Amino acid sequence: MKAYQSMSKEELLALQSELEQAYEEMKGKGLQLDMSRGKPAADQLDLSMGMMNVWSPEDELKAANGMDCRNYGGVDGIAEAKKLMADMMGCQPENVIVCGNASLNLMYDVITRAELFGILGETPWSKLDQVKFLCPVPGYDRHFRITETMGIEMINIPMLEDGPDMDMVEKLVAEDDSVKGIWCVPRFSNPGGVVYSDEVVRRMAALKPAAKDFRIFWDNAYAVHDLYEEDQVPLLDIISECEKAGNPDMVYEFASTSKVTFPGAGISAFASSEANVAEFKKRMSVQTIGYDKINMLRHVAFLKDMDHVKAHMMKQAALMRPKFEAVDRVLEQELGGLGIGTWTKPRGGYFISFQAMNGCAKEIIAKCREAGVVMTGAGAAFPYGKDPDDSNIRIAPTYPTPEELAMAASLFVLCVKLVSVNKLLAE
Amino acid sequence: MKAYQSMSKEELLALQSELEQAYEEMKGKGLQLDMSRGKPAADQLDLSMGMMNVWSPEDELKAANGMDCRNYGGVDGIAEAKKLMADMMGCQPENVIVCGNASLNLMYDVITRAELFGILGETPWSKLDQVKFLCPVPGYDRHFRITETMGIEMINIPMLEDGPDMDMVEKLVAEDDSVKGIWCVPRFSNPGGVVYSDEVVRRMAALKPAAKDFRIFWDNAYAVHDLYEEDQVPLLDIISECEKAGNPDMVYEFASTSKVTFPGAGISAFASSEANVAEFKKRMSVQTIGYDKINMLRHVAFLKDMDHVKAHMMKQAALMRPKFEAVDRVLEQELGGLGIGTWTKPRGGYFISFQAMNGCAKEIIAKCREAGVVMTGAGAAFPYGKDPDDSNIRIAPTYPTPEELAMAASLFVLCVKLVSVNKLLAE
Numbered sequence: 001m002k003a004y005q006s007m008s009k010e011e012l013l014a015l016q017s018e019l020e021q022a023y024e025e026m027k028g029k030g031l032q033l034d035m036s037r038g039k040p041a042a043d044q045l046d047l048s049m050g051m052m053n054v055w056s057p058e059d060e061l062k063a064a065n066g067m068d069c070r071n072y073g074g075v076d077g078i079a080e081a082k083k084l085m086a087d088m089m090g091c092q093p094e095n096v097i098v099c100g101n102a103s104l105n106l107m108y109d110v111i112t113r114a115e116l117f118g119i120l121g122e123t124p125w126s127k128l129d130q131v132k133f134l135c136p137v138p139g140y141d142r143h144f145r146i147t148e149t150m151g152i153e154m155i156n157i158p159m160l161e162d163g164p165d166m167d168m169v170e171k172l173v174a175e176d177d178s179v180k181g182i183w184c185v186p187r188f189s190n191p192g193g194v195v196y197s198d199e200v201v202r203r204m205a206a207l208k209p210a211a212k213d214f215r216i217f218w219d220n221a222y223a224v225h226d227l228y229e230e231d232q233v234p235l236l237d238i239i240s241e242c243e244k245a246g247n248p249d250m251v252y253e254f255a256s257t258s259k260v261t262f263p264g265a266g267i268s269a270f271a272s273s274e275a276n277v278a279e280f281k282k283r284m285s286v287q288t289i290g291y292d293k294i295n296m297l298r299h300v301a302f303l304k305d306m307d308h309v310k311a312h313m314m315k316q317a318a319l320m321r322p323k324f325e326a327v328d329r330v331l332e333q334e335l336g337g338l339g340i341g342t343w344t345k346p347r348g349g350y351f352i353s354f355q356a357m358n359g360c361a362k363e364i365i366a367k368c369r370e371a372g373v374v375m376t377g378a379g380a381a382f383p384y385g386k387d388p389d390d391s392n393i394r395i396a397p398t399y400p401t402p403e404e405l406a407m408a409a410s411l412f413v414l415c416v417k418l419v420s421v422n423k424l425l426a427e
Numbered sequence: 428m429k430a431y432q433s434m435s436k437e438e439l440l441a442l443q444s445e446l447e448q449a450y451e452e453m454k455g456k457g458l459q460l461d462m463s464r465g466k467p468a469a470d471q472l473d474l475s476m477g478m479m480n481v482w483s484p485e486d487e488l489k490a491a492n493g494m495d496c497r498n499y500g501g502v503d504g505i506a507e508a509k510k511l512m513a514d515m516m517g518c519q520p521e522n523v524i525v526c527g528n529a530s531l532n533l534m535y536d537v538i539t540r541a542e543l544f545g546i547l548g549e550t551p552w553s554k555l556d557q558v559k560f561l562c563p564v565p566g567y568d569r570h571f572r573i574t575e576t577m578g579i580e581m582i583n584i585p586m587l588e589d590g591p592d593m594d595m596v597e598k599l600v601a602e603d604d605s606v607k608g609i610w611c612v613p614r615f616s617n618p619g620g621v622v623y624s625d626e627v628v629r630r631m632a633a634l635k636p637a638a639k640d641f642r643i644f645w646d647n648a649y650a651v652h653d654l655y656e657e658d659q660v661p662l663l664d665i666i667s668e669c670e671k672a673g674n675p676d677m678v679y680e681f682a683s684t685s686k687v688t689f690p691g692a693g694i695s696a697f698a699s700s701e702a703n704v705a706e707f708k709k710r711m712s713v714q715t716i717g718y719d720k721i722n723m724l725r726h727v728a729f730l731k732d733m734d735h736v737k738a739h740m741m742k743q744a745a746l747m748r749p750k751f752e753a754v755d756r757v758l759e760q761e762l763g764g765l766g767i768g769t770w771t772k773p774r775g776g777y778f779i780s781f782q783a784m785n786g787c788a789k790e791i792i793a794k795c796r797e798a799g800v801v802m803t804g805a806g807a808a809f810p811y812g813k814d815p816d817d818s819n820i821r822i823a824p825t826y827p828t829p830e831e832l833a834m835a836a837s838l839f840v841l842c843v844k845l846v847s848v849n850k851l852l853a854e
Contacts (some may be wrong), residue, residue: 045497070475102717105714126553130660263499289691336664
């Protein structure tokens with residue numbers, strides 16, 4: 001393969017006309033595919049259907065401590081669900097509160113409470129002139145949307161191979177007491193698939209923030225979401241690392257079973273220090289009498305323990321892996337050596353992150369959409385929806401069938417080529 | 428029976444010594460009973476156990492429109508759940524958003540959003556010097572706790588036989604633009620059991636508030652919770668009444684199945700005008716990808732339609748009615764004609780509201796607790812936990828067994844007598 005950048009203008013023009021013709025043919029196929037969101041496919045969801053009939057009619061729905069899960073009571077969740085979620089996150093059950101169907105909602109709630117009531121006695125954020133969050137990019141669009149909605153200023157932090165640029169994080173956090181938080185997806189980051197190295201976790205836990213109410217928002221969304229059984233990359237427990245570093249209250253951790261059992265019908269968890277958990281519990285008691293304990297008990301009955309969780313996740317991986325590999329194969333075959341794009345080969349999570357030539361992402365996504373394939377919007381992985389390089393594209397390969405995926409990937413590489421050629425010719 | 432007020436000092440002293448002896452005997456029994464919260468009893472919950480196995484293994488968990496309820500999507504809930512909740516509330520499905528396990532959480536969310544973002548373009552409440560809520564009393568303690576937590580000033584409004592004192596409500600709402608809301612439980616109010624009359628609902632809908640962002644918080648918690656099949660008192664649909672009165676956006680309605688199926692494991696709903704529903708949906712989309720659609724579908728599969736809901740609720744009533752009647756019988760037998768207490772005879776809901784002589788409620792509840800029966804704390808039904816007359820006691824008869832209830836009621840009337848005698852002797 002010859003890199004596009006080394007082609008002559010004539011070569012590029014010939015290629016352009018060839019690609020345009022191929023693109024018109026693709027458009028004629030009337031595709032209607034969606035690779036925009038990290039959604040499990042139906043066959044993955046089928047793996048959890050046993051949960052719908054996990055009890056026999058004579059089962060009493062009592063927690064291990066005898067509590068009737070069908071009634072009010074137990075605002076912080078049942079003990080066996082705390083254990084399960086703690087094991088998934090790699091922390092201790094006493095750090096955990098088990099909640100409703102969405103960890104995103106917990107992050108929103110925690111920020112809302114910080115805005116209205118303040119954290120552990122500090123000034124409510126809504127009363128401050130300025131509140132800032134550090135946002136490793138590319139990152140998760142829904143995180144950024146929460147902070148944007150709250151009027152919190154977001155600062156881009158480059159993601160490196162082993163986590164966020166910690167030199168920059170350390171400096172900003174230490175210098176500026178209006179920096180109140182950082183968004184992290186520490187294992188199989190969305191969308192880059194990065195697992196934070198031990199060194200990054202330790203540096204994170206040892207931060208010396210100027211603000212007492214600075215918090216690491218540790219969204220451990222893909223804690224057990226490995227694609228491969230072998231060489232699983234471990235993640236240090238941030239809660240105990242913060243403790244060791246003398247910063248016990250500096251982290252809020254979140255997780256859920258959204259991509260273990262059913263998105264939107266799973267259970268979620270908040271995990272943190274004793275003081276943070278006590279504050280969370282106090283605030284949540286105003287908001288609710290308690291979350292769905294029947295669903296907690298159902299999850300425990302079905303998922304049982306970490307051995308079962310891991311086995312269950314490997315069944316999911318067996319369905320997902322071929323899709324990730326198929327996309328990678330098409331990208332490799334069609335774009336390898338052309339110098340017009342690089343992409344990640346994640347070991348887990350839900351995304352492949354593609355870097356196009358600068359200034360090409362929006363146009364590639366528009367071309368895909370025009371031909372019937374919806375990708376995540378350009379810039380979505382950046383605060384305010386603005387990718388400064390207009391280069392990042394998030395590929396979510398899990399939801400389409402393998403056949404659909406092959407077609408979508410073929411269209412995608414064609415659009416990458418065409419837009420790149422156009423770009424080079426315009427320079 | 429001779430009214431205590433007409434007794435001589437000697438008669439009262441003799442009675443006091445008799446009652447004190449009886450009380451000491453009661454204490455010796457070592458009771459341990461809880462009549463503090465409106466919780467269904469286990470036999471009521473058993474009525475919904477069919478919901479745990481409502482699907483056969485081959486069921487696909489698809490909504491009527493084909494949506495896979497196991498996956499993300501459909502932020503405002505599935506259409507058939509909207510229909511069910513609308514029928515329960517007596518409004519239209521297009522007014523409804525179906526949400527998570529707790530309507531209390533929705534009220535909290537709506538107020539939080541008003542504080543941080545404002546309602547339909549008005550100033551966020553957190554930026555105002557003063558925000559006030561009208562609180563019909565006695566009322567629901569958890570409502571008052573939300574507004575208290577937000578720093579909202581609460582104003583007591585007397586409850587009359589057919590709803591809040593509307594003369595006072597009309598006046599305060601029209602005069603003061605810092606009055607932003609009123610808490611209402613319009614059917615079988617907590618704890619008084621009042622059903623708002625048509626006239627009260629119409630006057631409520633026709634309010635002329637000084638504040639554009641004044642909202643009626645219409646917590647229709649007991650919409651279908653009748654204790655008797657005959658003579659069920661209907662409630663007007665506040666949403667269409669507000670529309671007719673030219674105030675379409677003035678009401679937020681809430682409901683849930685917490686006391687239809689399982690407390691904490693049911694579904695909830697928000698209902699309002701087109702503009703309010705659109706704003707709710709916009710704000711909730713930042714907070715969550717969506718609520719538990721599997722639980723929505725499960726509820727629809729089990730409860731089916733209003734005929735089934737009503738039949739189901741009559742089964743609950745058959746279990747609850749004897750408890751309400753047993754308490755009423757003891758009160759009537761033991762306190763009738765004594766002039767030391769009055770109480771409600773509700774046609775639905777979860778509570779009996781007892782009015783002791785002024786200045787006696789705290790002491791009665793303390794005496795009950797000392798002898799092993801926990802009642803709702805004195806003053807709980809009032810803003811800031813302060814009953815100005817120290818007279819109201821909320822009795823929650825549903826959770827104990829009939830035998831426990833008989834013992835608890837006997838202790839209660841004994842404490843009422845003893846505290847009343849003490850009070851009269853001290854005067």
